[in-house]
Amino acid sequence: xxxxxxxxxxxxxxxxxxxxxxxxxxxxxxxxxxxxxxxxxxxxxxxxxxxxxxxxxxxxxxxxxxxxxxxxxxxxxxxxxxxxxxxxxxxxxxxxxxxxxxxxxxxxxxxxxxxxxxxxxxxxxxxxxxxxxxxxxxxxxxxxxxxxxxxxxxxxxxxxxxxxxxxxxxxxxxxxxxxxxxxxxxxxxxxxxxxxxxxxxxxxxxxxxxxxxxxxxxxxxxxxxxxxxxxxxxxxxxxxxxxxxxxxxxxxxxxxxxxxxxxxxxxxxxxxxxx
Amino acid sequence: xxxxxxxxxxxxxxxxxxxxxxxxxxxxxxxxxxxxxxxxxxxxxxxxxxxxxxxxxxxxxxxxxxxxxxxxxxxxxxxxxxxxxxxxxxxxxxxxxxxxxxxxxxxxxxxxxxxxxxxxxxxxxxxxxxxxxxxxxxxxxxxxxxxxxxxxxxxxxxxxxxxxxxxxxxxxxxxxxxxxxxxxxxxxxxxxxxxxxxxxxxxxxxxxxxxxxxxxxxxxxxxxxxxxxxxxxxxxxxxxxxxxxxxxxxxxxxxxxxxxxxxxxxxxxxxxxxxxxxxxxxxxxxxxxxxxxxxxxxxxxxxxxxxxxxxxxxxxxxxxxxxxxxxxxxxxxxxxxxxxxxxxxxxxxxxxxxxxxxxxxxxxxxxxxxxxxxxxxxxxxxxxxxxxxxxxxxxxxxxxxxxxxxxxxxxxxxxxxxxxxxxx
Numbered sequence: 001x002x003x004x005x006x007x008x009x010x011x012x013x014x015x016x017x018x019x020x021x022x023x024x025x026x027x028x029x030x031x032x033x034x035x036x037x038x039x040x041x042x043x044x045x046x047x048x049x050x051x052x053x054x055x056x057x058x059x060x061x062x063x064x065x066x067x068x069x070x071x072x073x074x075x076x077x078x079x080x081x082x083x084x085x086x087x088x089x090x091x092x093x094x095x096x097x098x099x100x101x102x103x104x105x106x107x108x109x110x111x112x113x114x115x116x117x118x119x120x121x122x123x124x125x126x127x128x129x130x131x132x133x134x135x136x137x138x139x140x141x142x143x144x145x146x147x148x149x150x151x152x153x154x155x156x157x158x159x160x161x162x163x164x165x166x167x168x169x170x171x172x173x174x175x176x177x178x179x180x181x182x183x184x185x186x187x188x189x190x191x192x193x194x195x196x197x198x199x200x201x202x203x204x205x206x207x208x209x210x211x212x213x214x215x216x217x218x219x220x221x222x223x224x225x226x227x228x229x230x231x232x233x234x235x236x237x238x239x240x241x242x243x244x245x246x247x248x249x250x251x252x253x254x255x256x257x258x259x260x261x262x263x264x265x266x267x268x269x270x271x272x273x274x275x
Numbered sequence: 276x277x278x279x280x281x282x283x284x285x286x287x288x289x290x291x292x293x294x295x296x297x298x299x300x301x302x303x304x305x306x307x308x309x310x311x312x313x314x315x316x317x318x319x320x321x322x323x324x325x326x327x328x329x330x331x332x333x334x335x336x337x338x339x340x341x342x343x344x345x346x347x348x349x350x351x352x353x354x355x356x357x358x359x360x361x362x363x364x365x366x367x368x369x370x371x372x373x374x375x376x377x378x379x380x381x382x383x384x385x386x387x388x389x390x391x392x393x394x395x396x397x398x399x400x401x402x403x404x405x406x407x408x409x410x411x412x413x414x415x416x417x418x419x420x421x422x423x424x425x426x427x428x429x430x431x432x433x434x435x436x437x438x439x440x441x442x443x444x445x446x447x448x449x450x451x452x453x454x455x456x457x458x459x460x461x462x463x464x465x466x467x468x469x470x471x472x473x474x475x476x477x478x479x480x481x482x483x484x485x486x487x488x489x490x491x492x493x494x495x496x497x498x499x500x501x502x503x504x505x506x507x508x509x510x511x512x513x514x515x516x517x518x519x520x521x522x523x524x525x526x527x528x529x530x531x532x533x534x535x536x537x538x539x540x541x542x543x544x545x546x547x548x549x550x551x552x553x554x555x556x557x558x559x560x561x562x563x564x565x566x567x568x569x570x571x572x573x574x575x576x577x578x579x580x581x582x583x584x585x586x587x588x589x590x591x592x593x594x595x596x597x598x599x600x601x602x603x604x605x606x607x608x609x610x611x612x613x614x615x616x617x618x619x620x621x622x623x624x625x626x627x628x629x630x631x632x633x634x635x636x637x638x639x640x641x642x643x644x645x646x647x648x649x650x651x652x653x654x655x656x657x658x659x660x661x662x663x664x665x666x667x668x669x670x671x672x673x674x675x676x677x678x679x680x681x682x683x684x685x686x687x688x689x690x691x692x693x694x695x696x697x698x699x
Contacts, residue, residue, distance in 0.1 A: 029414040043402035
């Protein structure tokens, strides 16, 4: 046996960086957790993965009837269905990861109290699991675009940047909420209705142009504003790319992610004791 | 960093672990106070939840020390048993060693790759197939996908699951699930293995298989830390043992000495339990012991042994009450071996005086070397009382049963010795 490394176990004080090497060592676990999440979610159902299409589609149809037809909400001059569906794909992903990842540690409490592994893989797995739904939603969106004859603009090249903002925000908030939920189950109760309320803080059923100029700065602090409006500009060419929204969204996303990583690491050591 | 001794693989220094326990809530006297109490509940809840992770402030009665000043070292290749009553801190110690929870104070240095098995089948999902769960569980335990790929065939064979490997685990019997889970665990290849009571699962045959596998691991020069209430397993596997009691390391030494001390402490507990119900009973058992010659609770196979029960009448006892008693002998795996009762000889216990001693002589004590326990069943007027589990635990040591100096081989696991008369 070669000279093995020495692990030191002692109380950790203060704020620590997340141990990236450790996460890489457990990448296979992350992979199987994602796989488990996907398989378990659609196990023993007739329609299976189709639910990832049906659910946002029906929500969009209802929104189209209520907000588009009855309330006559502006949709920047394009059909309301595709206007709101374009927002629905990233928004559904975001709200889905919030619910899933905030619950990820509590739901796997038995694992946390029995085995050591970097706990952060649990909220991360939740965020990655939802990517399947996101891709399916995106393909459906492509179908819509073909039907309504929309051609993505050159700005579509910036979609990876928008995805990065989306992922950073999801992971950051996921880490914060999941760590809080271990100690305070209130998070779970709050999340059930907060996600549906939060939707109105993002331009899902209305365009961001409806927000008065003087509130735009505060509004743009929500990273989802930049993501959703960016999607619309890139794919539907409604407006020029909203770089001010995207920039502020990116900054907030990075801050949320970094804070989330530190906060998670700080709380991590008490998970097994209070879960 | 201080380096540890060359042969030492685990070094634990001044280890302390503190938890917070719940305190009784104060009762409200009036309706108005009750309403106020409900309204202010969120503030109290927040304080309580926050205090779970916050230990600043002075020590109060809700703080509980699960481990206090633990120091020990483990050398490479040692198989260390950790024993103690429930709540002694065994599991907490294992949890800290396997990095599930953090110590409050102290430092541990571990050399080498650690695998801990505090449970089998962690992460199993009922909707996934056996195959998928093997990968899931394996990666949770720290194996890589490649490692599992290469061991999958062995794991599959060891489990005996056969063609059901691609069936969702929720359709498995509980036995199959455990077998599959243990197979994964058994194919871990760590330098240090930490095990908590996982052998208490499955049927007897499977348990034997597991113990065999454990012996293999121990035999390969791996370091093993093993928590168990199965004294026979500890005795067989461990080269050294630790005895914990109420968070303190009481003793650290040779396995059989530690086990003896542990079993003796058990007896004292059992007597306390027996005495706790004397108010309501018509009769109660004060004490039980199993003696050979001068030795107390220490028998050799083939000895003439006295089973002595100290029985007394309670407050509600009347002269007409009819008492029956039976003493069950169990092996260390909890299997009932035989029963002693005066009723087999049509003997009635009759009328008890204030304190009575019942004695049963067992000639040529027939149990082979090992650890056993006694369970007392008794009834008054055919109305049984709750059985007294573990009223006595005792070890049997090798004795000259056949008066020839010969005994069956210990590792073949025969429990009984029988007098034989051969004509050849």
